[in-house]
Amino acid sequence: MVQSNGNxxxxxxxxxxxxxxxxxxxxxxxxIADIKAVDGVSFSIKKGExxxxxxxxGCGKTTAGRCILQLYTPTSGxxxxxxxxxxxxxxxxxxxxxxxxxxxxxxxxxxxxxxxTCRDIIGEPLTVHKLTSGKGEYNDRVAExxxxxxxxxxxxxxxxxEFSGGQxxxxxxxxxxxxxxxxxxxxxxxxxxxxxxxxxVINLLEELQDQFDLTYLFIxxxxxxxxxxxxxxxxxxxxxxxxxxxxxxxxxxxLHPYTxxxxxxxxxxxxxxxxxxxxxxxxxxxxxxxxxxxxxxFHTRCPVAIEDCQAAGMPELREVSPxxxxxxxxxxxxxxx
Amino acid sequence: xxNVLEIKDLATYFYTHDGVVxxxxxxxxxxxxGExxxxxxxxGCGKSVSALSIMRLIADPPGKIERGEVIFEGQDLLKxxxxxxxxxxxxxxxxxxxxxxxxxxxxxxxxxxxxxTLELHLKMTKMQARTRAGELLEMVGIPDPVxxxxxxxxxxxxxxxQRVMIAMAISCNPRLIIADxxxxxxxxTIQAQILELMQSLSKDLGTALIIITHxxxxxxxxxxxxxxxxxxxxxxxxxxxxxxxxxxxxxxxGLLNSVPRLDxxxxxxxxxxxxxxxxxxxxxxxxxxxxxxxxxIEKCTTEAPTLSDIGGGHMSACWRAEELAEIGVKxx
Numbered sequence: 001m002v003q004s005n006g007n008x009x010x011x012x013x014x015x016x017x018x019x020x021x022x023x024x025x026x027x028x029x030x031x032i033a034d035i036k037a038v039d040g041v042s043f044s045i046k047k048g049e050x051x052x053x054x055x056x057x058g059c060g061k062t063t064a065g066r067c068i069l070q071l072y073t074p075t076s077g078x079x080x081x082x083x084x085x086x087x088x089x090x091x092x093x094x095x096x097x098x099x100x101x102x103x104x105x106x107x108x109x110x111x112x113x114x115x116x117t118c119r120d121i122i123g124e125p126l127t128v129h130k131l132t133s134g135k136g137e138y139n140d141r142v143a144e145x146x147x148x149x150x151x152x153x154x155x156x157x158x159x160x161x162e163f164s165g166g167q168x169x170x171x172x173x174x175x176x177x178x179x180x181x182x183x184x185x186x187x188x189x190x191x192x193x194x195x196x197x198x199x200x201v202i203n204l205l206e207e208l209q210d211q212f213d214l215t216y217l218f219i220x221x222x223x224x225x226x227x228x229x230x231x232x233x234x235x236x237x238x239x240x241x242x243x244x245x246x247x248x249x250x251x252x253x254x255l256h257p258y259t260x261x262x263x264x265x266x267x268x269x270x271x272x273x274x275x276x277x278x279x280x281x282x283x284x285x286x287x288x289x290x291x292x293x294x295x296x297x298f299h300t301r302c303p304v305a306i307e308d309c310q311a312a313g314m315p316e317l318r319e320v321s322p323x324x325x326x327x328x329x330x331x332x333x334x335x336x337x
Numbered sequence: 338x339x340n341v342l343e344i345k346d347l348a349t350y351f352y353t354h355d356g357v358v359x360x361x362x363x364x365x366x367x368x369x370x371g372e373x374x375x376x377x378x379x380x381g382c383g384k385s386v387s388a389l390s391i392m393r394l395i396a397d398p399p400g401k402i403e404r405g406e407v408i409f410e411g412q413d414l415l416k417x418x419x420x421x422x423x424x425x426x427x428x429x430x431x432x433x434x435x436x437x438x439x440x441x442x443x444x445x446x447x448x449x450x451x452x453x454t455l456e457l458h459l460k461m462t463k464m465q466a467r468t469r470a471g472e473l474l475e476m477v478g479i480p481d482p483v484x485x486x487x488x489x490x491x492x493x494x495x496x497x498x499q500r501v502m503i504a505m506a507i508s509c510n511p512r513l514i515i516a517d518x519x520x521x522x523x524x525x526t527i528q529a530q531i532l533e534l535m536q537s538l539s540k541d542l543g544t545a546l547i548i549i550t551h552x553x554x555x556x557x558x559x560x561x562x563x564x565x566x567x568x569x570x571x572x573x574x575x576x577x578x579x580x581x582x583x584x585x586x587x588x589x590x591g592l593l594n595s596v597p598r599l600d601x602x603x604x605x606x607x608x609x610x611x612x613x614x615x616x617x618x619x620x621x622x623x624x625x626x627x628x629x630x631x632x633x634i635e636k637c638t639t640e641a642p643t644l645s646d647i648g649g650g651h652m653s654a655c656w657r658a659e660e661l662a663e664i665g666v667k668x669x
Contacts, residue, residue, distance in 0.1 A: 056524035164613055194379040195551060199595035199609035221525065224554075228597035228607070248603060265529035266599050267554030271577040273600065274558040281533050282526045285494045 010183060010215050011068065012044040016077035018060070018067050022290060035290050037063040039239035040077075042317070050209065050216040052230030052247070054223055054262070058286060060239040061219045065185045068217065069101055070094060081183070099129055102176035106188035108168035112160040118171055119156040122146070125178040145174040150204060166197035173204065183215045190225060202229060223266050227251060235259045238297040239289055240314055245324040255320060255331040257302050296328070304330055341512050341545045342368040342391070347405030349390045352398060356618040360386040362569035363405070365644075368513065373539065373546040375560030375577070377553060377592070381614055383569040384549045388515050392432060393422055410512065428458040431506030435518035437498035441490040447474070447501055448486035451508060458509045473504040477534060496527035500534070507538055513545045520555070532559055553596060557581055565589050568615055568625035571644060575651035585653040585661050587630045624656070632657055
């Protein structure tokens with residue numbers, strides 16, 4: 001389990017599991033297997049911090065984010081927000097927490113209702129949570145939010161299709177900010193955007209964090225983006241967190257073989273440097289989460305796996321140096337490869 | 338070294354209800370034997386259309402290759418008849434597309450899709466083609482290739498499908514392979530696998546490679562030369578080293594400064610390029626990047642710069658290309 005020292009902890013996730021049943025049969029549906037999307041994940045996020053959650057598609061990072069927001073009911077485990085256990089709360093009791101936790105989605109094309117105007121999209125949370133009274137106040141607040149995310153208030157009556165991808169993502173951000181949340185799950189917020197626009201949105205997210213004292217869980221597959229924006233980074237593979245460390249530590253001293261491979265797979269835009277870098281190319285594909293390999297889930301692709309890796313269960317996260325956690329039985333012993 | 342491909346003043350326009358979209362507007366470049374050229378640009382800059390134009394795969398209407406020459410192995414592809422062109426496509430020039438799921442035929446087995454080209458272009462018998470198909474799958478690193486031949490595309494993962502695409506592209510020993518965003522749909526570790534495979538195959542077979550991508554890092558790792566496209570034009574081109582170390586077009590510089598780098602100093606601020614790419618309809622006779630450019634002067638808005646050599650084969654289409662180094666413009 002990962003404890004962070006110092007500041008106040010805002011969110012704590014303990015041994016979170018999310019298994020989706022796979023059913024078969026037409027009339028008599030019966031469960032034939034489980035997809036173990038998230039299989040025992042623990043981490044905590046301090047107030048004002050950004051935790052990056054990085055991994056490849058299907059590793060369970062989005063599912064973990066949704067479990068935290070209680071958009072899925074976790075199979076087991078605890079999601080503690082400001083000391084309250086969220087899973088198990090009734091939907092009525094969840095309402096005040098929904099105001100504090102918001103989400104920004106990946107796809108700015110799919111996540112905005114095409115039949116609602118920009119004003120209605122941003123204003124809907126205000127209505128739901130009864131945060132404004134009267135039309136005037138409502139419109140003022142929407143205009144204010146548009147300004148905050150760098151859009152013009154006169155755009156409020158436009159529909160999503162009239163905006164570019166980057167602008168749509170700004171609308172999504174304004175909608176999330178409408179209720180003055182303290183915590184935002186950013187689920188791949190820049191993956192669908194072009195490089196020059198990506199930077200605009202990343203900078204905006206950073207500015208908003210300072211301005212409104214926000215805490216982020218930043219989910220992405222691009223390690224260079226995650227490293228840029230996060231204070232600490234958790235690396236996920238097939239439903240498990242395999243390494244957690246500060247971004248400096250993770251970059252300079254990656255201990256899990258998967259983290260090393262991920263780092264090495266990200267090309268740096270500098271041909272001189274690239275010519276000198278070692279490349280670790282993993283073989284094979286990510287196994288199915290329906291039938292994860294026994295032992296360490298990474299051993300099928302691991303360049304340094306030994307027999308013990310298959311035998312024992314998934315290794316526990318161990319704190320190998322202060323605030324650096326790794327789930328690998330060989331993290332001390334394999335050296336360079 | 339000999340040029341495999343030479344493109345001169347190629348222009349492809351699309352005639353739409355709203356006006357003429359100048360998707361590719363007069364680009365020229367060459368690819369040498371065995372070389373890897375990276376074409377970089379953001380969506381809508383015309384990089385894919387330029388590749389499709391080489392293969393003459395532009396739907397007409399609405400698209401039309403307006404002018405230019407595509408000299409491949411000494412002949413202008415744009416002047417070939419349709420049947421002559423078919424003998425080039427997939428034979429002398431291989432193509433790898435972005436979406437391996439949509440570019441493979443879902444109702445044919447992998448075997449059939451591989452043997453089709455072999456039988457058509459290389460006049461192999463069914464037996465020969467089947468054996469060769471198995472060998473090809475083995476070359477691209479698919480385990481248990483003979484059994485995998487019977488698979489349909491949906492039975493394979495994204496990375497596997499892209500390997501099949503590569504097997505198809507190399508099946509007739511082409512002189513040139515055009516890869517249009519070959520790894521964009523794939524995960525990073527799989528991306529690394531595919532790109533390493535493409536690099537080693539092009540080295541072994543002596544095939545020239547054009548990699549079209551939006552990822553500056555991929556180009557830095559794999560390409561010897563780079564061309565940067567913006568709004569239908571090549572705005573800067575050079576060997577990879579100088580282009581990254583000493584970019585002489587504000588757009589290239591802007592791109593380099595707007596991507597987070599894995600090796601950046603902590604606390605580095607990204608410098609985004611403000612504004613949006615222009616609409617390709619009714620582009621004024623000016624530098625298309627001028628409205629977003631920090632260094633624009635009056636001349637930039639009245640006259641379009643042309644790609645010109647600023648020394649050592651480094652070409653830039655910027656009025657201030659020579660000055661940029663003096664102004665103190667640099668990466669990072």
